[in-house]
Amino acid sequence: MKGFGTDEDTIMKILTSRSNAQRQQISVSFKTLFGRDFCDDLKSELTGKLEKVIVALMTPANMYDAQELRHAMKGAGTKENVLIEILASRSAPEICHIKKVFKEEYGCELEDSITGDTSGYFQRMLVVLVQANRDPDSKVNDGLVEQDAQDLFKAGEMKWGTDEEKFITILGTRSNVHLRKVFDKYMTISGYQIEESIGRETSGNLEKLLLAIVKNVRSVPGYFAETLYKAMKGAGTDDDTLIRVMVSRSEIDMLDIRKEYRKHHGKSLLQAIKCDTSGDYRNTLLLVCGGDDE
Known part of the structure; x- marks a missing residue:
């Protein structure tokens, strides 16, 4: 980065061949040796999409998730797809870390930001995910599997209208191992994949969020x-x-x-x-x- 022009190849090759933890050490060493902030220098030397991906690589993982969530809710409009992608895919311990970083960085609770920017059952499902109270993957209770599958069937396909709360509670709190068994049992009971029923029984951002949760439970x-x-x-x-x-x-x-x-x-x-x-x-x-x- 010294002098006229930038050697992008060297920056790319070094930073992509190191782990995030190693990149943080490089940043610290850079400050010690040159008295300059490494990320600030990168931002001044790079532009556009290259700058964006390199700065993202230099950001600690939980900080990156917290920043993306913040940007998704900042200003006019909300990028619901970002909220869905991050909160539906992260484990309970990861969400706890993200919440901690979010509070430290922005001085407010992640849940409060979400409730201020979303509404309805979509908001309710996001809040349940942010609680990070999903059961740990452990021994599966076959009786509860049967009960949950029946409850989902009664809340959707068998009901005029939809009991969204039942979907939110089961999909937001049960372990992944348990839910995979529930989805199999649901197919046996109803003749439908759970994704088909969600598509019929819900719409909009709630539908997208529930489907994202199901897909993440599966793989x-x-x-x-x-x-x-x-x-x-x-x-x-x-x-x-x-x-x-x-x-x-x-x-x-x-x-x-x-x-x-x-x-x-x-x-x-x-x-x-x-x-x-x-x-x-x-x-x-x-x-x-x-x-x-x-």
């Missing part, structure tokens, strides 16, 4: 593979979603996401990124992605 990598596919599908690319998913999952389950992407969408994630992005921004995402799966 978190599968959910993110689909999210990436939608971000790059059709005319134009949803770069905000592309960056957020690639960065936030890079050290968690990127290999599994790549496998799911290849399985369901007929080409590798690497090939999709090559087709839908360009320049140094594309090269950075390709490095984050890793190898090809063709």
Whole structure:
């Protein structure tokens, strides 16, 4: 970054080949050696989408989630898709960490921000997720599995109108292992996949949120593979979603996401990124992605 011009290749290669924890150490060492803030220097040297993805890589994981949630609710309008993506996919311990960072950074509770920016059953489901009271994955109670499946059936397909509260309580508090059994039992009882019933019985942001929860219960990598596919599908690319998913999952389950992407969408994630992005921004995402799966 010294002198005229910027060596983007070196910045990209070093930062994408280190873990987030190592990148934080680089930032500290940079300040010690040069008396300058590393992120500030990066922002002054880079622009556009490349700047956005590099700064995202330099942000600690829980801080990044907290920032994305804050930006989704700040100013006029709310980016509901960001709230859905993050809160439906993170584990209870991860949500607890995000809430702590959110309070420290912004001086208010995440739940209060959500209730101020959303409404209705969508708000209610988000609040349940933010409570982070989902049962831990442990021994499954077959009697409760049967009861929950019956309750969901009665709350939706068997009822005129929908008992949304029942869906919210069960999908927001039961363990993933338990819910996978409930979905199987629901299929046996009703003859429908739970996703079909949610599609018929709910609409709008609540429908999107409930479906995201179900998809994450079934397979978190599968959910993110689909999210990436939608971000790059059709005319134009949803770069905000592309960056957020690639960065936030890079050290968690990127290999599994790549496998799911290849399985369901007929080409590798690497090939999709090559087709839908360009320049140094594309090269950075390709490095984050890793190898090809063709």
